[in-house]
Amino acid sequence: MTNIRDLGTLHGDVLLFGGAYSNAQALDALIAAADDHGIAPSQCIFTGDVVAYGADALGCATQLAAFGCPAIRGNCEQQLLDGADDCGCGFGEGTACDVASKTWYTHAAAQIGPQAAALWAETPDWLTFTHAGKRYAVIHGGADAVAKFIWPSDDDTVFMAEIERVEARTGKVDGVIAGHSGIAFERALPARVWINAGVIGMPPHDGRSATRYAILSDDGVRFHTLHYAYEAAAQAMEAAGLTQGYEVGLRTGIWPSEDVLPAQLRR
Template sequence: MDKKIENIGHLSGKVLLFGGIYSNLQALESIKQIAEKEQIPAKNCICTGDIVGYCAQPEETVQFFKHWQARSIAGNVEIQLRRGAKNCGCDFKEGSRCDSFSQQWYQFAQSQLSKKSLEFINTLPEHIQFEYANKKITVVHGSFFNISQFIFKSTPWHCKQPNFEATNSNVIIGGHCGLPFHHKENDNLWINPGVIGMPANDGTPNVWYVIIDDSNNFFNFKHYTLNYNYTLTHKLMKNGFLPEAYAKTIVTGIWDNTEILPELESRLQGLSVQL
């Protein structure tokens, strides 16, 4: 089956990049406020997928995102939801804590979404491509080849390089792994802006995003942290349907486990993110 790739042409001015909203309406409201403060139009705001996820307001989050008219690709969660699948497709190890927890939050999210929200989810492309500051950029969720592939800063470059070749891109904007990073080799750059729905396992409740800009016709980017009303998110997650461990993570900034992480990223748990 051919991939659904949306080419949005040439963008200019500031572009806001973020991922993993994870049904966290409070974080989404805050990132929209950042866009307004920075005077970034909705068409220049791009999500790397997983609008739906671990938190308590999947329906409200999808509808808010839809009315904002920002752009997003489909994450593995959206792909599974529109297929009517019984699991999130996150590629967690069978029987792991993440796999067990996913049975709770995915079924909760699936039960909450309206027909209109599912119709919107069905419109999301698998990838977005655009030209910016004389560079070709492709937005992926996991990788271009596998939507559920976990790619981290420590992932060897030879695993990343084929994505640039297959898409003829200079820059890849990735998601899925939940941690912000950037990795440059030669003239190619991989940026993961991080996610706004969950902390980055660094011991703070803040979440992450990136703004790129083309000042003086150069490609510039910067990682930022976002402070939002996480206490309300935490309160809403304690509804009896969602994993208590994830509600705790919203406040502590520490992941319940590091099952998906490579050794390097696992050792960095609780430490400030260095970018």
């Protein structure tokens, strides 16, 4: 059963962000950016995956909890809550994601351990809220599968089918805000919009080190770049033995796991 929390009506700018990915330096920068924009934590919404590739799983989880913004569970939180053996993405055996995830997930699980329940047992699966006269649902991956990848290259039919499944549980929405796939984008659909807020903990495979977040204003959504201390984050990964390629990805902006992407999104 999907646990849905309604935030009521939000007024003013709303900062949307996802995928802290155990990257403490990126989360520090995001919190500073929210302050720079004058956006309170209660107006920031996190789309899940506070832990993943980086060195500081527990630090990020506790810092996000202290920040106190509305948040949903990603597949990474869910798998750690369930005591699962992997991140739940279902990567093919031997793919770059499969090989790397065995290492970072083990590292995150060792840091989080039984604290998962205290951190995330009360975290909902989805959020709903109303903003500027429009109703939104916040989900992580797909409506029926938390770790489903939905890409900007997918057909409108994919998005509309997902929205239909979301609305079966939330009632009608004007937009869905998602995370998980790691690439920020907005897709205009018939009478709906799909917004992926992107992730702060890994660049969007664009050859640059900066990451992404979004701000929803009364006139729509805009994407922002997040500059942060990526070299320190990469060095922390190396010190922790997390050297399967994501530490290089922080520096180069190129995913080591390009094989997870649809062909048209590869470089």
